[in-house]
Amino acid sequence: MSEFNTLVLYCRAGFEKECAAEISTRLSVMGIYGYPRFETGQAYVIFHCQQPGGATDAIQRLRFRDLIFTRQWFAALPLFEQLPADDRITPILASAGSLPVASELVAEVVDTTEGRELQSFARKFGSALSQALRRESILLERKRRADWRLHMLVLDGRTLWLGAAPIGNSSPWSMGILRLKFPQQAPSRSTLKLEEAWRYFIPAQRQDELLGGGLRAVDLGAAPGGWTWQLVKQNMFVIAVDNGPMSPDLMESGQVEHRREDAFTFVPPKPVDWMVCDIVDKPARVTELVLHWAENGWCRHAIFNLKLPMKQRFAETESCLGYLRDSLANAGIGFRLQARQLYHDREEITCWLSLEP
Ligand SMILES: C[S@@+](CC[C@H](N)C(=O)[O-])C[C@H]1O[C@@H](n2cnc3c(N)ncnc32)[C@H](O)[C@@H]1O
CATH class of the missing domain: 3.40.50.150 (Vaccinia Virus protein VP39)
Incomplete structure (x- = not known):
């Protein structure tokens, strides 16, 4: 995996400040410095590392389970912006060569009302991108296992983050969310x-x-x-x-x-x-x-x-x-x-x- 500088971290909407403070604190102890960027309520935080490869280093050395406010994370390529609506895949493939070989691509959105409206687009585009990445041998054939999982966070139809997380050091659940069915007999939602x-x-x-x-x-x-x-x-x-x-x-x-x-x-x-x-x-x-x-x-x-x-x-x-x-x-x-x-x-x-x- 090449030298990535950016971490994308998902959190509960309204807890961006805590997510940012926590990642900054934990990484500085490890000698990885940088700065977080976020807007309150957007349900994710971007952490830019100063050192080249800081994000690649961080996501392998810092234990995901030591983070309280991060639901999911990945080390990302630079933000894809203004992707052409008629062919989003070509510009993505042009810089996808630095991604590690991975077993799957998870298409995600942010956990906000606005974000969830993009879910169906993200799913469809994720499946098209997966096929293209498979042709490039960045994604392995189905059922073959790798140490990495690719993540795509769709912000709108033309803007997205793409990157990778180690399967053994990230959340196994899409968007880092474990969805549970409320048992009707239980006395409270708690x-x-x-x-x-x-x-x-x-x-x-x-x-x-x-x-x-x-x-x-x-x-x-x-x-x-x-x-x-x-x-x-x-x-x-x-x-x-x-x-x-x-x-x-x-x-x-x-x-x-x-x-x-x-x-x-x-x-x-x-x-x-x-x-x-x-x-x-x-x-x-x-x-x-x-x-x-x-x-x-x-x-x-x-x-x-x-x-x-x-x-x-x-x-x-x-x-x-x-x-x-x-x-x-x-x-x-x-x-x-x-x-x-x-x-x-x-x-x-x-x-x-x-x-x-
Ligand atoms: C959030 S509710 C608990 C909900 C519960 N876990 C459930 O799943 O149904 C908090 C409870 O703590 C109780 N409580 C608050 N202070 C208490 C105390 N000093 N001793 C005992 N119970 C207390 C309240 O009466 C309230 O029922």
Whole structure:
């Protein structure tokens, strides 16, 4: 793969500033410098690296899973602008020689109302471009595997970004979005956050071991029960802590004990496998609560949401997660911590703390 200077990063619309601050911070630690460009609400960020090949270097060395606010990324050729409407493919092929050999081309749009209107055009054009790239041997024949996937981000009928991402260091989902069907029996739409968190954080080969078979869980801030519903669906026994009412249907499962208590002072009768927490409160307070559970050995895993304030959202995330990491390390507690702004998250991020050795 040749020396690319530009990274294209997708994010939730409105979180461009956080996405830009995060990529700039992470890359500068690695000695890769540059500047981000974005407009608020456009749902993507462009990061221009100063060094030649900075983007190629970044996308291979920085772990995608260490980024919270980036849904998907790729290292890009310079922007294609003013493509002729009667033949867009020829000018693209003229500079496509520097792309790595790849197994597929994903045609994408930005996740905004305007962007989604281009979806059908992007799909059709993506299929025509794929055929042309296959003839040039840049795309392999179907079913042959390569280490790279090509991405095309269509901004309008004449403007697009084209580039590549390593399959092992990017999101497997188109536009970085895991689409889930809302289960009609679930008591709230929040249920999708926990389902997405498990699907994103827990590798497929560990799902049975970490979720299956009669485990025990505590759900802090559980009402009306969307997260508890997911825990029950995994056959877990759940203590649901909330002053608010739980869904009566869920209570009929016989697997849920409802405690009308304050989650910040609640003490579990015995340690559990999972603690989950979706309380709307200051992120620092929720972080302290999670730390308290970890220090007391009350759970093996925790999934928790940090609701972000309107301003300084990246700084707040860094401060809370940095504090949690430092406190656990100082206490000699082994852990793994991952965080991500999930597709089903709004003004919040979701974190997975694993306390297993
Ligand atoms: C976003 S809702 C949780 C939704 C839930 N995860 C679901 O899927 O249905 C937040 C809940 O936290 C509860 N809550 C807020 N502060 C609490 C506290 N100190 N102790 C217990 N519950 C609390 C609220 O009553 C509310 O039901």
